[in-house]
Amino acid sequence: MNAPTGSGANHLEANSLPAVGTVNGTATMQNDHSIHDRGSVTSSPSVGRTFTVDPNLLASSNGKYTAAPSDNAVNGNPDPSHSGTTDQIEATTKGVQQLAVDASTAAAGESTSMGVGAAKKKSKSKKKSKSQRGLTAPTGFEEFYVDAPLTPAEYEVEKELYDPELPFSQRLEVAIQRFCARRNMDSDRKDVFDKYLALGGISAGPKQFSGGLDANAMSDMSAADIALMKATHFVDIDKYGGEQAYEVDFVACAKAFFSSRVPQLYYLSSVNSVKDVKAKTNIIRNFLKYLLHHDVCPEYKSQVIAACDICNLTDQELPKTMRAQSYFPGDFQTACSEIFGGIFQGKYAKNPHWAPDAESYAGMSPEVAHRTFKIGLATQASDEVTKHYREQNAAGNLETLKVYNACLEVVELLPADEGIKRFYAKHPAAKGLSALGRLKAKSWDAPFKPFRDLTAEERLAEPKSPMELYEFFVEDYVLDTCFIGMKFETTVHDLSFGLKFFDNISGVFCSFYGSIPNERLIGWRVPEDEPLTPREKNIITSALQDIVGGEEADTAALAAPRGNDVNSEDIEETW
Numbered sequence: 001m002n003a004p005t006g007s008g009a010n011h012l013e014a015n016s017l018p019a020v021g022t023v024n025g026t027a028t029m030q031n032d033h034s035i036h037d038r039g040s041v042t043s044s045p046s047v048g049r050t051f052t053v054d055p056n057l058l059a060s061s062n063g064k065y066t067a068a069p070s071d072n073a074v075n076g077n078p079d080p081s082h083s084g085t086t087d088q089i090e091a092t093t094k095g096v097q098q099l100a101v102d103a104s105t106a107a108a109g110e111s112t113s114m115g116v117g118a119a120k121k122k123s124k125s126k127k128k129s130k131s132q133r134g135l136t137a138p139t140g141f142e143e144f145y146v147d148a149p150l151t152p153a154e155y156e157v158e159k160e161l162y163d164p165e166l167p168f169s170q171r172l173e174v175a176i177q178r179f180c181a182r183r184n185m186d187s188d189r190k191d192v193f194d195k196y197l198a199l200g201g202i203s204a205g206p207k208q209f210s211g212g213l214d215a216n217a218m219s220d221m222s223a224a225d226i227a228l229m230k231a232t233h234f235v236d237i238d239k240y241g242g243e244q245a246y247e248v249d250f251v252a253c254a255k256a257f258f259s260s261r262v263p264q265l266y267y268l269s270s271v272n273s274v275k276d277v278k279a280k281t282n283i284i285r286n287f288l289k290y291l292l293h294h295d296v297c298p299e300y301k302s303q304v305i306a307a308c309d310i311c312n313l314t315d316q317e318l319p320k321t322m323r324a325q326s327y328f329p330g331d332f333q334t335a336c337s338e339i340f341g342g343i344f345q346g347k348y349a350k351n352p353h354w355a356p357d358a359e360s361y362a363g364m365s366p367e368v369a370h371r372t373f374k375i376g377l378a379t380q381a382s383d384e385v386t387k388h389y390r391e392q393n394a395a396g397n398l399e400t401l402k403v404y405n406a407c408l409e410v411v412e413l414l415p416a417d418e419g420i421k422r423f424y425a426k427h428p429a430a431k432g433l434s435a436l437g438r439l440k441a442k443s444w445d446a447p448f449k450p451f452r453d454l455t456a457e458e459r460l461a462e463p464k465s466p467m468e469l470y471e472f473f474v475e476d477y478v479l480d481t482c483f484i485g486m487k488f489e490t491t492v493h494d495l496s497f498g499l500k501f502f503d504n505i506s507g508v509f510c511s512f513y514g515s516i517p518n519e520r521l522i523g524w525r526v527p528e529d530e531p532l533t534p535r536e537k538n539i540i541t542s543a544l545q546d547i548v549g550g551e552e553a554d555t556a557a558l559a560a561p562r563g564n565d566v567n568s569e570d571i572e573e574t575w
Helices: 086-107 152-161 166-179 187-199 215-219 223-230 251-263 273-293 298-327 331-339 366-380 383-395 420-425 456-461 532-548 555-559 570-575
Strands: 020-023 028-031 031-036 040-044 057-059 064-068 202-203 233-235 400-414 436-444 467-477 485-496 500-509
Touching: 152 166, 152 273, 166 202, 166 273, 187 202, 187 251, 187 273, 233 420, 251 273, 251 298, 273 298, 298 500, 331 366, 331 467, 331 485, 331 500, 366 383, 366 420, 366 436, 383 420, 400 467
Parallel strands: none
Antiparallel strands: 020 028, 031 040, 057 064, 202 233, 400 436, 400 485, 436 467, 485 500
């Protein structure tokens, strides 16, 4: 490609090549252009043409070339046509070298002045797109993602990796390692997955004292051995008392994780609860399906399938428990709490200075509470309860007989019928109130209830309390968030005229709520028996180093527990 002819202080083209060398002060460069003695650039179609810079031309500070004074000799060779001092010749050589540097800079794609000392401009790096950064690549957790069918070669490899004759803990470690390698585990997904495995007795982190892997070691190892050495999740057998102490139960782990651990560890808002819950269940469901697809543990196939069903049930129930916890106890229960000395009594504050735009910061005004209570009693209470209330109210004998904590399970939901809805819609006294339905529950033996310290004989002799049934008046908008089997812990008040109400909600749980002993051992470490103090460790370290002649002391000796015959003062005096 031809370039236009220019003159004066010119720029080299981007395709210029570095200088080949100098001969007697003359620089040669492979290029398509010839730079002549007057600083002009001419195009030449030939490749391999050399350009020559006359040694008499010196680069001045303004980037233009001027004739140099003559000297009588250059390197001992007199030349009458070129005369000048040695300093001038050296300056000429430096100018030619700088010209070669400028040519190399121009080859990198920058426009550089022919003048000596031209500034080099920094190129701006372009920001990579999301596709180039891998952000749009499949993660393996898409809704309809499935693993590809196994090839015959892959089948043979996995047949060795997941041989049923191998211990289950070893097969599971390898499966977890290969699952993580085939999925895009960002920080959020990895956090959920690690916590799920920790609940199941599987620790995350590099194996200690394994010696690592190198090319020589891997060349003599099978695929199963390599996968086992690369595993970063492993069953901590020593922590839980040996492999014989384990009981494999995928269903119990899934129930405990989604019903107990997830509500404790993660904030699930009532607004985005559906999306937040599905993001977590999808990770565990994906892993369980991976176990099924690769036939990791055929002896526990039915358990893995049942654990997948727990993930599907979690998608339905856990978001409802989040919404129910924000709506409980409802307007009628709050009104009863305000009137009969519950937790909401005296909490009402109309337009408080810290929340001027709020109608009520908490609780309910006495006027609205009495109106809500009386209309609810008239529409839902039985004739017997209404009669007792009128008699005791006239005599001033209304009182709370009993207040206690109760764990309940929902057994029936009865929304308001059409007659009650019409009454709330048309009656002036019910203006602004929600139609009232009924919620029936039974007592629930929660696993987190305080354990009674009884002997085996006392436990057998203790009479079992009969199953107690409860009925509460609850608004329809609260009943919409409830479901059969939902469990909740609350404070129940028994009133003297036969009505019960609840106000303080401690928790709302899924129908499959459960816990396992592993939950208590998360983060647990074997305690040291009388560990050494830092001062004692320093004394023993110095003593051991003196014994071995300054070499590194045996650190295992420092980890040993202190015996009764060890006295720090004696050690200090001895050494």
